[in-house]
Amino acid sequence: MHTKSRTNDRPVAIDRRVARTRALLKQALVELIPERGFAAITVEEICARANVGRSTFYTHYEDKEALRQATMEDHLQKIGRARGSQHEGDQAFAFSLPMFEHALEFGPLHRALIADRRDAIHDQLRDKVRKAVRCELAGRTPDGIPDQIAVEFLTGAFLALLGWWVESGYPLQPVELDDHFQKLATAGLPLTGSEQATSQAHA
Numbered sequence: 001m002h003t004k005s006r007t008n009d010r011p012v013a014i015d016r017r018v019a020r021t022r023a024l025l026k027q028a029l030v031e032l033i034p035e036r037g038f039a040a041i042t043v044e045e046i047c048a049r050a051n052v053g054r055s056t057f058y059t060h061y062e063d064k065e066a067l068r069q070a071t072m073e074d075h076l077q078k079i080g081r082a083r084g085s086q087h088e089g090d091q092a093f094a095f096s097l098p099m100f101e102h103a104l105e106f107g108p109l110h111r112a113l114i115a116d117r118r119d120a121i122h123d124q125l126r127d128k129v130r131k132a133v134r135c136e137l138a139g140r141t142p143d144g145i146p147d148q149i150a151v152e153f154l155t156g157a158f159l160a161l162l163g164w165w166v167e168s169g170y171p172l173q174p175v176e177l178d179d180h181f182q183k184l185a186t187a188g189l190p191l192t193g194s195e196q197a198t199s200q201a202h203a
Contacts, residue, residue: 095132
């Protein structure tokens with residue numbers, strides 16, 4: 001029985017080592033982006049920062065682009081889970097507070113995004129916000145305003161506010177900043193449908 005138990009535990013131990021190695025590589029990438037920019041970072045630099053060998057790196061990721069993709073997917077999934085746990089009817093735009101909370105919890109990642117706005121890693125975040133806004137605006141934009149115009153308006157406003165907040169050292173708590181965003185967003189783009197009454201109640 002004892003031998004069987006040890007054998008059954010081995011995959012768990014291996015999985016933990018894999019998870020730890022991948023976490024180190026992702027953290028190294030996040031730390032290096034503000035310093036070097038993603039395009040200039042080499043696999044060697046990532047390995048040195050993570051204290052991981054090149055052969056180990058390539059065991060887990062095909063190249064630094066695969067590592068970038070995995071890093072962003074991890075964080076976007078965290079945001080998605082946080083968003084799903086909230087009651088969307090409580091506010092006009094349910095995506096915003098989870099993203100503000102994530103930016104506070106994972107400051108280095110968001111500072112990296114701000115430092116390299118022209119990089120693909122920032123484009124991924126913009127696409128995530130754009131998709132969330134498009135989903136939440138479906139059928140709710142005021143008459144005469146094309147959906148895409150509304151989506152780009154709110155996406156740009158949100159990312160500009162997020163960038164200012166991070167660069168300013170988080171002068172407000174996430175819930176305070178979100179309250180301001182909700183009021184400004186619903187004032188600038190009054191929503192149609194039953195959600196409009198909810199958003200006006202928060203103003």
